[in-house]
Amino acid sequence: MMAQYLALREEAADCLLFYRMGDFFELFFDDAKKAAAILDIALTTRGEHNGAPIPMCGVPVHSAESYLARLIKAGCRVAIAEQTETPAEAKKRGGSKALVARDIVRFVTAGTLTEEALLEPRRANVLAAACEVRGIAGIAACDISTGRMELEECPPDRLGAALARLGASEIVVPDGWELAPDDAISRSGHEFSSEGGEERLKGIHGVATLDGFGTFSRPMLAAASGLIAYLDHVGRGALPLLLPPEVRSGEATLAMDEATRASLEILESTQGTRKGSLIDAIDRCVTGAGARQLAEDLAAPLTDRTAIAQRLELVEWLCEDALLREDLRAALRSLPDVGRALGRVVAGRGSPRDLGQLRDGLAGARAIGERLAQRDNLPVLLEALLPRLGGHGALVDHFARALVPAPPTERGQGGYIAEGYDAALDELRQTSGNARRAIAALEAKYREETGVAALKIKHNNVLGYFIEVPSRHADKLMEADSGFSHRQTMAGAMRFNALALHEEASRITEAGAHALAAEDTHFEELVAQAIAAKREIAATAAALARIDVSAGQAERAAEGGWTRPDVVEGLSLDIEAGRHPVVEAALAGQGERFVANDCRLGTHDRLWLIGGPNMGGKSTFLRQNALIVLLAQAGGFVPAKSARIGMVDRLFSRVGASDNLARGRSTFMVEMVETAAILAQASERSFVILDEVGRGTSTYDGLALAWAVAEAVHETNRCRCLFATHYHELARLAETCEALSLHHVRAREWKGELVLLHELADGPADRSYGLAVARLAGVPPKVVSRAKSVLEKLEKGRAETGGLAAGLGDLPLFAAAHDAREEQCDTLREKLRDMDVDALAPRDALEILYDLKREAGTEP
Numbered sequence: 128m129m130a131q132y133l134a135l136r137e138e139a140a141d142c143l144l145f146y147r148m149g150d151f152f153e154l155f156f157d158d159a160k161k162a163a164a165i166l167d168i169a170l171t172t173r174g175e176h177n178g179a180p181i182p183m184c185g186v187p188v189h190s191a192e193s194y195l196a197r198l199i200k201a202g203c204r205v206a207i208a209e210q211t212e213t214p215a216e217a218k219k220r221g222g223s224k225a226l227v228a229r230d231i232v233r234f235v236t237a238g239t240l241t242e243e244a245l246l247e248p249r250r251a252n253v254l255a256a257a258c259e260v261r262g263i264a265g266i267a268a269c270d271i272s273t274g275r276m277e278l279e280e281c282p283p284d285r286l287g288a289a290l291a292r293l294g295a296s297e298i299v300v301p302d303g304w305e306l307a308p309d310d311a312i313s314r315s316g317h318e319f320s321s322e323g324g325e326e327r328l329k330g331i332h333g334v335a336t337l338d339g340f341g342t343f344s345r346p347m348l349a350a351a352s353g354l355i356a357y358l359d360h361v362g363r364g365a366l367p368l369l370l371p372p373e374v375r376s377g378e379a380t381l382a383m384d385e386a387t388r389a390s391l392e393i394l395e396s397t398q399g400t401r402k403g404s405l406i407d408a409i410d411r412c413v414t415g416a417g418a419r420q421l422a423e424d425l426a427a428p429l430t431d432r433t434a435i436a437q438r439l440e441l442v443e444w445l446c447e448d449a450l451l452r453e454d455l456r457a458a459l460r461s462l463p464d465v466g467r468a469l470g471r472v473v474a475g476r477g478s479p480r481d482l483g484q485l486r487d488g489l490a491g492a493r494a495i496g497e498r499l500a501q502r503d504n505l506p507v508l509l510e511a512l513l514p515r516l517g518g519h520g521a522l523v524d525h526f527a528r529a530l531v532p533a534p535p536t537e538r539g540q541g542g543y544i545a546e547g548y549d550a551a552l553d554e555l556r557q558t559s560g561n562a563r564r565a566i567a568a569l570e571a572k573y574r575e576e577t578g579v580a581a582l583k584i585k586h587n588n589v590l591g592y593f594i595e596v597p598s599r600h601a602d603k604l605m606e607a608d609s610g611f612s613h614r615q616t617m618a619g620a621m622r623f624n625a626l627a628l629h630e631e632a633s634r635i636t637e638a639g640a641h642a643l644a645a646e647d648t649h650f651e652e653l654v655a656q657a658i659a660a661k662r663e664i665a666a667t668a669a670a671l672a673r674i675d676v677s678a679g680q681a682e683r684a685a686e687g688g689w690t691r692p693d694v695v696e697g698l699s700l701d702i703e704a705g706r707h708p709v710v711e712a713a714l715a716g717q718g719e720r721f722v723a724n725d726c727r728l729g730t731h732d733r734l735w736l737i738g739g740p741n742m743g744g745k746s747t748f749l750r751q752n753a754l755i756v757l758l759a760q761a762g763g764f765v766p767a768k769s770a771r772i773g774m775v776d777r778l779f780s781r782v783g784a785s786d787n788l789a790r791g792r793s794t795f796m797v798e799m800v801e802t803a804a805i806l807a808q809a810s811e812r813s814f815v816i817l818d819e820v821g822r823g824t825s826t827y828d829g830l831a832l833a834w835a836v837a838e839a840v841h842e843t844n845r846c847r848c849l850f851a852t853h854y855h856e857l858a859r860l861a862e863t864c865e866a867l868s869l870h871h872v873r874a875r876e877w878k879g880e881l882v883l884l885h886e887l888a889d890g891p892a893d894r895s896y897g898l899a900v901a902r903l904a905g906v907p908p909k910v911v912s913r914a915k916s917v918l919e920k921l922e923k924g925r926a927e928t929g930g931l932a933a934g935l936g937d938l939p940l941f942a943a944a945h946d947a948r949e950e951q952c953d954t955l956r957e958k959l960r961d962m963d964v965d966a967l968a969p970r971d972a973l974e975i976l977y978d979l980k981r982e983a984g985t986e987p
């Protein structure tokens with residue numbers, strides 16, 4: 128056994144090995160230690176290996192799913208080794224000592240789950256593969272629980288943002304790829320070939336060319352190849368549901384990098400929970416599929432005005448008719464998760480219940496479609512969705528005839544094919560039904576014959592049917608001519624068999640086995656029918672999800688008095704009385720009111736510098752405007768009185784410093800890396816929020832950096848930007864930057880107490896109230912008063928020297944251009960100096976020459 132185990136263990140590589148032994152999956156050696164610690168189960172030992180006891184732990188097969196769920200959550204991957212023959216088959220093959228053959232039948236990994244119990248209903252589960260072909264990154268992503276697959280390409284420097292949008296549970300990359308994300312899974316580079324990808328996709332979808340699905344580039348196909356190869360590996364050759372791939376173009380969605388997503392807390396709060404996130408505050412979907420679609424919408428808002436307008440039109444239509452909305456949501460709420468049921472069925476892990484869910488979900492979709500179609504003035508998007516809700520009539524009718532109303536999750540016991548569907552099956556069931564009744568009659572007969580009122584006919588898996596009497600009444604049955612044969616003696620009871628009982632029992636077993644086989648055949652037929660319609664079923668599931676999202680958005684809008692935004696061309700950002708959906712909800716919970724604020728950015732006033740006291744609401748204001756843009760472009764209503772938004776191509780948020788010590792970066796380093804990304808990438812059409820740039824370093828360095836960053840944003844990026852800062856000195860930028868204006872959050876000191884008004888006003892902040900906030904926070908009065916005297920000294924000094932920013936007035940404002948040219952020369956010089964000419968191949972030398980020429984020729 129050890130040899131078999133060790134061979135499988137090697138095959139399982141870095142996965143934990145679940146080794147099937149009877150009714151248990153056993154784990155040995157380090158696997159056992161690791162699993163026992165994570166699962167908090169007993170660690171024992173079994174036998175010896177190289178003279179040392181072998182650590183072991185195990186989980187029962189029938190409850191393995193919940194253990195798997197915990198292991199996967201803890202970041203493990205698991206290889207499942209099943210018995211691939213019965214002990215009887217093993218005996219026949221190799222004699223009485225033959226070991227039952229085992230093989231790894233599947234790898235369970237975070238990105239390749241389909242089981243209901245292992246998946247979160249309201250979250251997509253994405254598996255991604257990424258690679259690079261001739262300097263372009265390709266990404267393939269799929270959610271195998273619903274079969275969605277999309278392909279994308281981007282320059283390598285945009286890879287992080289693209290992967291951040293996907294939020295994949297697992298990312299597969301070619302071995303040794305330098306751009307691989309930290310916890311990616313490495314696979315052999317051969318698996319990432321564009322030819323291979325094309326062939327695999329053609330094979331899966333049974334087509335001679337992929338042209339019908341779209342145009343796919345080499346990097347996309349190479350990534351698809353890696354993705355499918357991995358799926359093939361974890362499923363041991365059994366591929367899950369994969370729908371035809373869709374091409375995602377980076378341009379079609381609002382770009383946001385990882386830092387922006389994290390700081391805006393879109394799908395998760397900074398604590399890593401759904402609570403406190405944007406989606407938590409707005410999700411009113413009544414189905415899991417709707418919630419998953421909403422998460423996707425928020426992760427990838429659109430940049431296509433028509434598509435946004437279509438989504439908004441549907442939300443508005445549903446917002447205006449509360450009765451219709453309520454009716455629709457009630458209908459949606461009762462539907463099963465069609466997409467995921469289909470995913471399990473196609474992956475070969477479907478149960479009778481999943482087939483029942485397809486039947487009920489598709490029937491429900493048809494009913495919803497029919498009801499909506501009766502309405503006048505249907506929004507364009509709904510017109511497009513309605514046809515997808517129907518079209519499954521034959522399948523639904525067939526499934527309705529074939530299946531019982533509530534089919535079980537287990538196939539093994541049968542009983543899921545409805546009566547009247549198959550006459551032969553009905554007959555078999557009748558036979559076993561008759562036999563069961565006959566057994567009940569036998570019990571009465573035996574009681575009468577023996578005179579033992581406590582006699583019972585029972586059943587268990589070892590003996591089958593048997594007669595049981597209390598020991599004190601057993602004598603009569605033990606008599607030689609009693610007609611009963613003794614089978615087992617228990618404490619206080621004896622068990623017997625009888626010929627008539629044996630005959631009836633055999634009838635049940637035989638008819639039962641035939642009935643099970645008949646049900647199995649029907650099951651396979653129904654599965655095949657569902658698989659044949661997989662694309663249409665998936666389209667219905669997607670249409671239901673979209674309708675649920677729109678109805679949920681409408682519900683949220685009606686609840687909060689939200690408004691339909693106007694997404695326009697141009698560079699304005701006009702938000703009247705905007706609110707922060709998460710902060711507003713949190714305040715409402717404490718019975719407090721949120722103060723709404725306006726934001727009016729345009730070509731001539733595109734950079735707002737916002738000052739004011741700590742806790743005054745600067746960060747909240749910055750974020751709320753970014754979130755309103757995001758919500759609007761995702762096609763939803765927004766928390767504001769009115770909003771007119773010039774379409775944003777990229778959204779950047781640098782709010783609050785967070786340490787990323789895991790990557791070896793300090794707070795300040797993180798801040799600068801993120802700021803650098805913004806300065807490099809923000810365009811005129813972008814919207815940037817910057818919160819206290821420069822606060823992570825010394826006052827002078829910080830002020831200098833904040834000053835230069837604000838200037839660059841104003842002059843070079845020319846994007847719309849909200850810039851919160853504590854440096855009063857930056858106010859002087861207003862003198863030279865014509866499209867920059869000054870604003871502050873208001874506060875008052877009243878009877879010695881600080882009152883934060885959370886209200887935005889024009890003009891610079893008068894003072895910072897830092898000490899007042901410290902007092903409010905409970906810093907001891909002695910320390911605050913000491914700080915006060917230190918502050919007085921500092922301010923006196925500052926007044927005498929002309930202030931912290933003395934001299935900055937003389938700074939030639941866009942000497943910046945000159946500096947940049949100098950810097951460019953420095954980099955060229957550095958490159959030439961570091962070059963080892965002797966070690967260069969002629970071809971590389973030529974490449975470098977081209978590079979240098981290009982760099983020398985570009986204007987900074």
Ligand SMILES: Nc1ncnc2c1ncn2[C@@H]1O[C@H](COP(=O)(O)OP(=O)(O)OP(=O)(O)O)[C@@H](O)[C@H]1O
Pocket residue numbers: 710714720721722723724739740741742743744745746747748872885886
């Ligand atoms: N518009 C508002 N209406 C009501 N309360 C608000 C508003 N904005 C912010 N607040 C409250 O004030 C708290 C602090 O807000 P925020 O973090 O935005 O302040 P800040 O000015 O950025 O502070 P700091 O400078 O210390 O980072 C919030 O948690 C919220 O409770």
